[in-house]
């Protein structure tokens with residue numbers, strides 16, 4: 282039987298299946314820059330600072346302007362403004378649209394609200410210890426588009442457990458009777474990948490594998506957004522269509538099919 286995959290799409294799919302993630306250049310640098318600039322300008326306005334010339338450097342050094350006490354307020358303000366702008370979800374999608382169509386499908390549901398994570402150096406108040414989102418109500422059919430707005434590396438990035446290692450550790454979790462996420466972290470630590478992602482690239486990953494972050498010990502602040510996509514007809518879990526997800530691309534044949542009624546013969 283001939284493969285129905287195109288070569289380059291097959292290569293992308295294989296990489297994703299093998300590792301559980303792929304890092305690739307943003308498909309639209311203009312959309313990525315526009316998102317980054319929005320984050321920087323909204324943060325500047327919230328902190329009553331002039332708009333920065335170099336938006337990336339401003340984001341990297343935001344810890345010089347805001348302390349942990351006010352961080353959550355800032356984060357919520359930026360999330361609100363980002364989600365009020367009508368163009369931001371489309372811009373996110375445009376950074377990875379072809380890859381998402383290859384990895385997830387071309388009839389898609391997208392998360393309604395984009396999440397933002399800001400991690401100041403030394404801040405232990407906004408951590409996401411090792412987890413797989415599917416353990417807490419996400420559908421295993423979801424793929425996360427994770428976009429960094431600064432160069433992320435070392436402890437400033439997130440870690441992920443590649444699929445094979447994840448399967449090995451998940452198989453042993455019952456027998457190890459790990460009592461805390463700290464113990465779990467110590468067990469998987471040797472196999473973790475710390476994703477070094479220069480600005481200009483995006484990450485797509487499955488939240489079926491373990492991932493998370495630790496205290497950022499680098500001298501710069503991390504800024505990233507995450508947003509989930511799934512095939513519109515794949516099974517939903519706690520995060521429902523219409524509440525958490527919204528269809529963004531439904532093809533004509535599906536519309537025709539969904540709206541069709543057989544003529545009544547009675």
Ligand SMILES: O=C(O)CCC(=O)C(=O)O
Nearest residue numbers: 398409425439493494507
């Ligand atoms: O941003 C991070 O460090 C973790 C993100 C995460 O856990 C997620 O998007 O599911």
Ligand SMILES: [Fe+2]
Nearest residue numbers: 413414488492
């Ligand atoms: Fe997660």
